[in-house]
Amino acid sequence: MKELKMLNFDELTTEQKIGMAMVASVRSKESFEYTLELVKKRSIGAIWIYTDVDYNHDEARKAFEQAADYPIIFIADAESGMGDHLVGRHNSIGMTDSEELAYIFGKATAMEARKEGINTICCPLLDMIDKNAACGTNVRSLGCDKERVSRLAAAEARGLHDGGVLTVGKHYPGCSTTAHIDSHMAETSSEATVEELLDYNLYPYKYLIDRGLLDGVMTEHTRFSKIDDVYPASLSKPVIDIIRERLNFDGFCVTDALTMMGVVTKFGYDNSKGLAIAAGNDLALVWNNAKEDYEALTRCYNNGIFTDEQLDRAVKVVLATQEKIMNLPDVPEWTEEDEKLFAKINTDSIYARIDEGLPQGISRDGNHFFVIMTSMFTANDKGKLAEDTMTTHWYKPEKIEKILKEKFPNSTTYAIKEYPNTGDMDRVLRGCLGHDEVVFVTYFNSAAGVGREAFTPRIISLIESLQVTNSISSILYFGNPYVLEDIPHISRVIIGPTSEMAVESGIKVLAGELEPKGSLTYDIKLQ
Secondary structure, three states, X not given: OOOOXXXXXXXXXXXXXXXXXXXXXXXXXXXXXXXXXXXXXOOOOEEEOOOOOOOOHHHHHHHHHHHXXXXXXXXXXXXXXXXXXXXOHHHHHHHHOOHHHHHHHHHHHHHHHHHOOOOEEEOOEOOEOOOOOOOOHHHHOOEOOHHHHHHHHHHHHHHHHHHOOEEEEEEEOOOOOOOOXXXXXXXXXXXXXXXXXXXHHOHHHHHHHHOOOOOEEEEOOEEEOOOOOXXXXXXXXXXXXXXXXXXXXXXXXXEOOOOOHHHHHHHOHHHHHHHHHHHOOOEEEOOOOHHHHHHHHHHHHHOOOOOHHHHHHHHHHHHHHHHHHHOOOOOOOOOHHHHHHHXXXXXXXXXXXXXXXXXXOOOOOOOEEEEEEEOOOOEEEOOEEEEOOOOOOOOOHHHHHHHHHHHOOOOEEEEEEOOOOHHHHHHHHHHOOOOOEEEEEEEOXXXXXXXXXOOOHHHHHHHHHHHOOOOEEEEEEEOOHHHHHHOOOOOEEEEEOOOHHHHHHHHHHHOOOOOOOOOOOOOOOOO
């Protein structure tokens, strides 16, 4: 392996220091070539690694490694795991309420990351989320109980450390927003005070810091108006000072992507980068074009948006983080027992709420009517799946239909889109007649940049119409649990996280083959 040496702070030029305070986002050949030149000049602190770009990310990363004679922070997101070890986002970890499974998730994620040359992972998620949060954060969070989130996050962080990567808790200071706003789309805000943050949102941060489990934090774009009425947390010195001064955090702070509307609409693409360093971040996650971003950060320096003193502080923290990378442990052995444990995440996270006196599952021999909700992009012809266009996703209607027919051979299935037309609605309403039970299989595919999460009004109307006569006996649902608060009471509710194996496990629970061991991570009020 190539020998790397630490850079000497006193020998760095201003141009090198500016690059050290930046996470290069490499999503094109142009950005790759420019970043490679920065690496050769020892002028980049960190590089974000993708797996879904239009160039070979593995070859690019190897080119960076070959060109570098100093340790670079190769950083990535992995909320659902990585490689061959994926789960239904962090909510699946929370729903298991198992430190053992949280640990094995961290270990597996680190192991897969190191295969890709990644040494820093933006996990665990420490957000304390309530029902007002947007953009899928309810699915992503470990929950709303600070003790439970702390225990699970600490176990996951230990797994990440033992697996050989640095940890980044996000999104500091905790993402309790006051409206259904997605910071990818607009500024979000919170009225939480410093003391409220310390008591609740920052409780998991302190828990991990006190145990030496947190190497970095990612600052979010929510404005905490009672602490700083101008800047969001990612650009706010008073907010960042809380973790530095009150919690004695000495790791690095990296911003969330500085292309999100939560910052650029007020502060611009250029100035937000400089304001991030001035506020106390050590790394600006610029997220655009490496050349344009480096030049923008340089303009911010030349225009006095951040000072030499602020830049030097950031660079020293980045160098300290790079030194940590030099001392990461070797990747541990992955055993057969580890693999079995990991698989339990997607089975032990299934939750069921069943009315008193009802059995867990429905009859395997019964004549049931299954309504399978699909996306608008899944082709079907009058309820019959003609083409599954979601094969790269976790929710696969064609596969769901096949499993249901195998487990319930005397039943009928009907595929309905999120926005059904008049004919679809009528066929479902009439199709339900003469069947033993009606079961809905539904989901919500959470995504950033789309805002509020809910079933479409047409799906809600269909369910409400059927429940006038209590026609639906069961609902299988995968995704943000709060979505279910919009529908009337259903006697048997089975909830799972957003993963392919979790969907299969939910069907097994309905068939009485698997005990539902999961617990909800949020206090939702099902009607």
